[in-house]
Amino acid sequence: MSTNRSPVDPRLLRLAPPVRSLILRAGLAQALTTMLVLARGVLIGWGATRLIVERVFPWWVIPALVAVVAAHGAVSWVAQRWSSRGVGATIDSLRASSLEALRRRDPRVVQEQSAHWRTVLTRGLDDFRPYLSDFLPSLVAVVLATPAALLVVFLADPVSGVLALVTVPLIPVFMVLIGTLTRAQTRRRLQITAALGGQLADLLSGALTLRALGATDQPGREIEASGRRHENATMSVLRLAFLSSFALEFIATLSVALVAVGIGLRLIDGSLGLSAGLIALIVIPEVYQPIRQVGTNFHAAADGLAAVEEVLELIDAPSHQPPFTPQRREGVALEVSGLSVAGRDGTTPTDLSFRAEPGEVTVLHGPNGSGKSTAFLAVLGVLPKNLVHGQVVAPAPEAISYLPARPVLTPGTVKDNLVLLGAEPARAEAAAAAVGTGVPGDRILGAHGSGISAGQSQRLALARTLARGDGGPMLLLLDEPSAHLSPELVEHLGMLLRQYAAEGHAVVVASHDRRIAAAADKVVPL
Incomplete structure (x- = not known):
């Protein structure tokens, strides 16, 4: 003070x-x-x-x-x-x-x-x-x-x-x-x-x-x-x-x-x-x-x-620790070895190791607080270096598309939010059609995305994440993508993720939803 x-x-x-x-x-x-x-x-x-x-x-x-x-x-x-x-x-x-x-x-x-x-x-x-x-x-x-x-x-x-x-x-x-x-x-x-x-x-x-x-x-x-x-x-x-x-x-x-x-x-x-x-x-x-x-x-x-x-x-606070920087590699595969991240509530995850390949859906499955979201933050390179132990080998940042657990929507139309991460309008509209946002593109959103339901907000943010990039293979990091979705939409989401994996993307999902885990090629328990 x-x-x-x-x-x-x-x-x-x-x-x-x-x-x-x-x-x-x-x-x-x-x-x-x-x-x-x-x-x-x-x-x-x-x-x-x-x-x-x-x-x-x-x-x-x-x-x-x-x-x-x-x-x-x-x-x-x-x-x-x-x-x-x-x-x-x-x-x-x-x-x-x-x-x-x-x-x-x-x-x-x-x-x-x-x-x-x-x-x-x-x-x-x-x-x-x-x-x-x-x-x-x-x-x-x-x-x-x-x-x-x-x-x-x-x-x-x-x-x-x-x-x-x-x-x-x-x-x-x-x-x-x-x-x-x-x-x-x-x-x-x-x-x-x-x-x-x-x-x-x-x-x-x-x-x-x-x-x-x-x-x-x-x-x-x-x-x-x-x-x-x-x-x-x-x-x-x-x-x-x-x-x-x-x-x-x-x-x-x-x-x-x-x-x-x-x-x-x-x-x-x-x-x-x-x-x-x-x-x-x-x-x-x-x-x-x-x-x-x-x-x-x-x-x-x-x-x-x-x-x-x-x-x-x-x-004016003293400079914080530099961020943890993953090793970069060509392609979109992700490799995590012995990852442990300290925090106020202990060390989560602890000694996490897995490999996510293109063409596969990999699910980090565990209850809330098990470190799924923290693992994604380590892959993105935004955690303080002194808190992270282990090795992460990840694609270049421009080849990573990330859906946070609490996605942010801005005031404007649905179309404005679909291209917020730099996606081409045509790709954004195609992703929105594939996900099924349930909201017309000219719908006006208020502050924090008010004006649509939580499920519609989640589908809109998911479409925005899937549309990012130039159409080439991406590493998709999806944190709880099934939140607020009805059972039939969760089933559709599982098929959609497998479709994106088949196109050459490496899909990594953090979820405690067993229905998402059932659609995965590889399940990593936390």
Whole structure:
């Protein structure tokens, strides 16, 4: 856990290069904005004084004010454009770096935490946008605008400048006190949101099965309880946000009022000139406004800060062990000798040896947790090297097509998902027809493949895997391909696998389904 408490985490500047240009551009825009705002205040104060005291209003003040206001609008527009581009580039950079860091980790651990990371890298980083687009520019404004406005007030009225200098530190003190309390609440809310998102995704994927079994009451109660926890956590954060906003606004308003009362009293007794008093009175809110805005924007970005802290810890973690790399060979045959893989639940598989030849269907048969999926991960070369013992001789990566136990579908049409792994459209359609996806190609899928049943999702992912390649022999690694399939479809799957083997493919299936094992040429028990 990071102990960083600075407004800008140094790791963000180091690990997300677009942030540096974002801050530089925000500084340039804020410097121009500050000069224009202060010029506007001085022009209004000086022009009003001439009108009141001398009954003459300088004609050139009006076009000067119009020019200042127009320039202010132009600078704001340019700053908004810069901000939009910089924020998008920063979020993209953080997501890409996070996915690369997750790729270097043990995929079994990542799979267990998939719901959490899905929430952090999607909604969590989206919640970080206000920090980049609002909080960072307001922080730059505190550094540039507040001292500049304070200097103008000192030049116009030193007494008001001293009062402002004394009261300004009160706002950051309260910001730190409330921000410390908010940090724990927002982290708790992020964890609850991630758990709820994962639970909803799992239930939606198996909703049709649960409904067919009549087992919908208990999941419904669990979702309701999780929703209440999410509601309570959200309300806690909102209460703190309202409390902090009230406290900061109250202190800032009281400080401005204190300065304004002093100016009014000295104007009455004649110890302060009208021009100096008006200029100080017009400019003094600009001393406090950036600090107030920092507090407001900080709480608007609090959820994103909790998420990005996890992302930075992930990216900045010490380098993990290099991946285990199988030996490569020509052809599509697979040979595994004495393979053992360590994990948090022990060593599975243990001393696994088998050979899968082209033209054969080889089934790794065993119960859940016996190491079937882990053996496939070793063949793919994605496990940390220090956890793998034994020898694996496998084809080149481009000759391997892999169906994971939990295949991923993306929003779009069925055709979009069929060619997601790079298959030619004609081959994808032929594979879909052979598997029988039961879904038309123009069917629209939502997030995580919602819109079709679990069985249809499984058949779609299987067709996508079988279609990969250029038509030549492949090593097909299929992890639980019969999941969610009806008995008649499992029988059809067995015949289809034998058909692909007859075409010269080496088919290796990880399954605990005895019906799949019965269709195999070779069964390897785990």
